Amino acid sequence: MVIEVARPRPLWQILFSTHHTDVALLYLITSIVFFMLGGALALTIRTELLTPGTTIISDSDLFNRIFTVHGTTMLFLWILPFISGVGNYLIPILVKYKDMAYPRLNAVAYWMAVPGAALIWLGWSDTTWMAYPPYSTMRAAGPAADMWIFGLKILGLSSILGAINFIVTILKCKHPDLPMMKTSLLVWAILVSSLMTLAALPTFTAALIMLYTDRLGVSGFFDPARGGDPIAYQHLFWFTFHPEVYIFLIPAVGMAYELIPKFSRKPIFSYGSGVIAFLLLSIIGFASWAHHMLATGLSFTEKTVFMIGTLAAVPMSAMHVFNWMATMWGGRIKFAAPMKFVIGGIMLFFTSGAGGVVNTTLPLDFITHDTYWVVGHFHMMLMGTVSFIFMGFLYYMFPLITGRMYSERLANVHFWFAFIGTAVVFTAMHIVGLYGMPRRIWDYVPDPTIIALNQIASIGAYLIGIGMIVFLIVLIRDSVKGKPADMRDPFGIGEIYYDYRRREPHH
Amino acid sequence: MRNLSIMAVVAVLTLLSTVGIVYAQEDVVNRSALAWGLFYKMMTAAFIVGAIVQGTLVYIIFKFKEKKVKQKAVEESGI
């Protein structure tokens, strides 16, 4: 079902719909809005760090709130809703079912995300997105921190509902003539990441409750004065959020598997190894959480175990990269915007992956932990790989959503600005981290090298900003005025496109 | 070819590190020298592997472009 912007349906029809394409559309629009808002916060941060001392933000309190909301927004209001959006659009199509398994639950999951987002943006907390106690329990200002806790709680429940819905849709509602091993790897990706969500998220949900009762002062789970341990929270937190990294990454990998064979006009090199890599990663992803905590005073044995767990997850990612390159090898590649973003994403994926391996070698933690190196590293992953593939996939879905074609020329401009900007800003961050610049600081030591590197990073960020403005122009203008797309094969790659004739909302 | 080169890299680096370990047996370790030494070693490995991977990717991009391989497009018949 194509959203025809020129002849719009009444808004309430979309808002109150439970049809998977409508819910998906809401998810996608929400995620893109927050992507832009979070990006605006990022540019504010980069502008502040352009010079030492005050640049545009008068005090560190506001700065702390800005980066907290930036982080929370990008992870929970851009990446996760985008995955749900794409999943909602495509999973029923790819498993040949009329809708999601529980359409109403689906709509509920979306509408739960809205108050969650509102709490985060109205509260404007300064806890950082990790909210480590005792800071978050004893010193962080309320009601902002309380609103943050409730916001995340609601978003977490929404994610769990969404995950259940995807799992049931894929496993139970799949067309009987379609064996699991013949489905798209995107289906596998969503299935695996949903299962991981179910396994990982409850831990954090519990930790949030403990955090809140600690804030109320009725318990002392994380308060050493009352027999608690602040490090316990970090274990609970990272037990959820290290797997969460793979929950972000795996759907992006699935999308890359969806795009690369089509644009290379070749079948996937090895479907089986893709599935194996997904499944193994979903298990091994749980064995590395404490590599985020190597500086908290873990014992030598613990450090060794978690380093091994971290390194063990690398071959799976390497298998995906091999699979992608082997798929492209000998193909006839069409470099439309989706493919460009995917290839850009793979290039940056290697960079962030290698950075991760370097990072986990234990003694290096003394150099890199909690510096801008880490900031550069995970942004390279989340922006450079995950968001790049997402943006590419959005271009690929553009005809499906709007029935129109985006402007390839502007998309190209978007890609190059975003790619060069991403490479510049996050490489500069890696290097400035090696000079010992801590993360989450409003002001830094006025050393000439550090100033120069910060300014290079800011310039990179502005390049991304320009790219994003172009992106927004393409999305808005071409969904209204774009050329009508050839819906059988909008990209001219000789592949059957998704079935756009989904029937109108059935409820 | 690529695998061979990776293996070669591993072999050379292992050799280098063994040599390094033998020489590092002084009285008290210099913490920052050890950490930075390890860092440079890791970066050398990362850049070598990176050059191979990114190089292959760039090669693929230029070699298998649509325009370059048009002549052998048999499956053009499409849907």
Next chain:
Amino acid sequence: MGSHVIYEWIYVGAVVSLLIWVGAEAWYGEKLLHEVPKDHITIKVTGQQWFWTFEHPDGTREVGTLHLKAGKVYKFEITGKDVIHAFNIPHFAVMIDAVPGRINTIWVKIPEDAVGEYLIQCREYCGLLHYNMRANLIVEA
């Protein structure tokens, strides 16, 4: 295509061996740094919002400045008073969290030729003035 899958396994083998090398190097380095040398001087470090306090073995306390002697081995016993901080001397690659209710230790040998002034900073977010939670390390001959 089936016969080509062998390339993938060779590739995975190469990746795994590379990772084993990385892990072994890291483990060995960490082991060397883990054992505290015998004759060391213990400095108690306390981090609180937003300054550092240092206590020498003879009981003298310093706030915001730490005087150490070149050529000596120091062991820092680090704790936090209110929230989590991280004790970091970038120049000597000293970095460990200052956690309330725990004492973390880390040691460093100040090289003979390291006389001078160095930066001590907090590397774990600790609130309003986190960016400015710095101290001076003065290494004397």
